[in-house]
Amino acid sequence: MSVRAGEHDTVATLLRDYRPESFFLASPRGVVLAPSPAFGLTSPDEARSALADARPGTLLVGAFPFDLRRPARVGLSERVRHAAPMVPGSVTTPAGVSAVRWSWNDPDPGAYQVAVARALDRITAGDLRKVVLARSAELIADRPPRPAELLAALAASDPSAYVFATDLGRRTLLGASPELLVSRRCGTVLANPIVGSAPRDPDPVQDGHNATALLRSVKEHQEHHMVVDKVADALAPLCRRLRVPKLPELLRTAQMWHLSSRVTALPREGVTALDLALALHPTPAVCGRPDGSAREVINEVEPFRRDFYTGIVGWTDTWGDGEWAIALRCGELRDASLRLYAGTGVVETSTPEEGAAGTSAQLRTLLSALGAGDAER
Numbered sequence: 001m002s003v004r005a006g007e008h009d010t011v012a013t014l015l016r017d018y019r020p021e022s023f024f025l026a027s028p029r030g031v032v033l034a035p036s037p038a039f040g041l042t043s044p045d046e047a048r049s050a051l052a053d054a055r056p057g058t059l060l061v062g063a064f065p066f067d068l069r070r071p072a073r074v075g076l077s078e079r080v081r082h083a084a085p086m087v088p089g090s091v092t093t094p095a096g097v098s099a100v101r102w103s104w105n106d107p108d109p110g111a112y113q114v115a116v117a118r119a120l121d122r123i124t125a126g127d128l129r130k131v132v133l134a135r136s137a138e139l140i141a142d143r144p145p146r147p148a149e150l151l152a153a154l155a156a157s158d159p160s161a162y163v164f165a166t167d168l169g170r171r172t173l174l175g176a177s178p179e180l181l182v183s184r185r186c187g188t189v190l191a192n193p194i195v196g197s198a199p200r201d202p203d204p205v206q207d208g209h210n211a212t213a214l215l216r217s218v219k220e221h222q223e224h225h226m227v228v229d230k231v232a233d234a235l236a237p238l239c240r241r242l243r244v245p246k247l248p249e250l251l252r253t254a255q256m257w258h259l260s261s262r263v264t265a266l267p268r269e270g271v272t273a274l275d276l277a278l279a280l281h282p283t284p285a286v287c288g289r290p291d292g293s294a295r296e297v298i299n300e301v302e303p304f305r306r307d308f309y310t311g312i313v314g315w316t317d318t319w320g321d322g323e324w325a326i327a328l329r330c331g332e333l334r335d336a337s338l339r340l341y342a343g344t345g346v347v348e349t350s351t352p353e354e355g356a357a358g359t360s361a362q363l364r365t366l367l368s369a370l371g372a373g374d375a376e377r
Contacts, residue, residue, distance in 0.1 A: 009083045011090055015155060018148045018165065020172050023061040023077065025314060026086050026155060026163040027323055029185065032315055034061045034077035039167060042071040044278050050076055051274060056318050060274065063166050063173060063313040063327065066282060066306040067295075073168050073308070086159035093156045094149040097371040102338075105138040112359060113352035115301040122297055123348050130226065131288035131297045134343035135359050136304050139372055141336040147172045150333065150370055157369035158254045162325035164313045168332065173308050175330025176369060178253055181312050182235075182280055183323035184273040189239055189265040191276075194251060195227045195285045195345070196220035196259035199361045211250055211257045219349050224248050224259045227285045231263055234280045239265035255365035273322030277312055286310035286326060286343070308332070309341040329366050340366055 011026060014033040018024050023034040039062060041047050051060045054076055062074030112135040122128045147165060154176040155163045165174040180192040198214040201207040214220055232244050242265040251260035267276070287310075288294025298306075309332075314324030331340040342362035344355050 009081050011083045011086045011155065014081060014083050015091060015148065015152045017081075018151060020147050021167050022165070023167070023315070024151060024163075024165045025061075025323075025325070027180070027325070028085050028160060029183070029323065030085050031083040032059070032061070033081045033083075034059060034315075035079055035081070037061050037075040037077040037167075039073055039075035041074045041076075044068060044072070047072065047074050047274060051272070051316060051318065054318050059315045059317050059322075061166070061315040063168070063308050063311055064278070064281065065308050065311040066286065068278070068281065070307070073166065086155060086163075088159050090159065091152055091155040093153045093371065096146060096149045097153045100145050100371070101142040102139045102372040105140060111135075111303060113356050115303075116346055116350065116352040116355040118301050119297050119346045120348075120350065120352075122293070123346070128293045128297060129289045130223065130284060130345055130347045131294040132284075132286050132310075132343050132345050133298065133355065134302055134306060134309060134341055136309075136339055136341050137363060139338040139340065141338065144336045145333070145338070147174060147333055150174060153371055154369050161253065161329070164325060164327070164330075166313055168308065171332045171334045173313065173327065173330060173332055175327060175366075177325045177328040177330065178251070178256070178258060179285070179326045179328055181283070181314075181324045181326050182273065182276045184267055184271075184276060184321050185323070186321070187266060189235065189267050189276060191231050191235060191263040191280065192260060193224070193227045193231050193263070193283065193285060194258045194260045195224040196248070197358070198257045200252075200255050200257060211252075214257050214259065215250060219347065220259060221248070223345050223347060224261065226289060227283055228261045228263065230284050230289070231280060235263065235265055235276065238271045238276060238279055239267055241266045255368065256361070267320070270320075272316050272320035273314075273324065274316040277314065277316075277324035281312050282310060283326075285345075286328075288345070306341075310343065329362065331366065338370075342366070
């Protein structure tokens with residue numbers, strides 16, 4: 001089933017009707033709102049089985065964590081509303097967002113640089129080529145913000161992003177990711193690895209310099225091709241007529257430049273969007289190479305458990321179509337607390353200072369979108 005707009009629904013009405021127990025995903029292909037999914041499926045096998053037995057037209061929606069051995073938060077929904085894709089100006093930031101005052105809680109700002117230095121020691125030792133290290137920061141609001149207003153603010157800040165919100169029980173996962181993991185639509189598979197980034201600049205000349213430097217960066221191209229090759233290898237057993245671009249393109253968002261490659265293919269008989277997503281996840285873009293060594297370092301040096309950060313969020317219908325985005329540029333809201341996440345790839349030529357700067361740029365992007373750019377530190 002492809003995503004089609006409802007007779008009267010727009011992205012504005014779906015955002016208006018969003019509730020914390022809902023699932024919401026807006027993408028360049030359309031907007032999906034499942035008002036009250038029957039969350040309760042916790043593993044890939046349960047998800048596949050439930051989808052296979054579901055009534056036609058049902059959607060499987062929700063999120064899988066970074067580590068697929070941990071419980072997922074997915075479920076079936078027979079009540080699904082659709083709208084056409086967002087366009088600039090179709091959503092505005094609610095007035096209530098600017099009324100919230102935030103304070104910043106980062107008890108050890110130097111800890112991330114220490115983690116990067118420890119990862120670089122492992123790379124020098126020769127058992128690791130790349131690892132993606134994450135950091136987190138907590139914002140405390142002077143009043144519990146409404147998830148729907150934060151979601152609308154994210155949508156208004158970047159209409160081209162994969163804007164999502166899904167229930168995690170007592171928390172809400174919400175974000176505006178630049179990266180599609182994979183989609184299947186009308187018999188075509190699309191994966192869109194995005195690896196390599198540079199900040200935008202309000203000065204057009206400097207902005208152009210930043211974009212050109214990214215396109216010419218040997219380091220960023222090496223990291224990008226590492227991920228693209230891994231994506232192609234994972235898709236090959238499940239697809240035919242695989243097409244992999246030789247060179248990445250520049251992708252522009254409101255706050256960042258990225259290197260992007262669109263990998264396309266035709267799925268083999270019976271292969272669903274869910275199958276494709278689980279085969280690809282996690283990519284080296286959120287983990288590293290080799291996978292085992294990267295996971296080991298992540299567990300050793302990150303002072304928190306990722307849970308759904310760098311997991312995947314999306315949907316698949318009973319015909320096998322669907323789309324899954326990587327949970328980046330996101331946070332978890334619980335009452336008045338909002339925990340944000342950011343990460344960057346560490347390779348042999350990286351420095352702790354560069355890693356900290358990269359994650360700070362990502363956090364600024366998210367803070368600005370949420371109206372918390374002036375949070376007290």
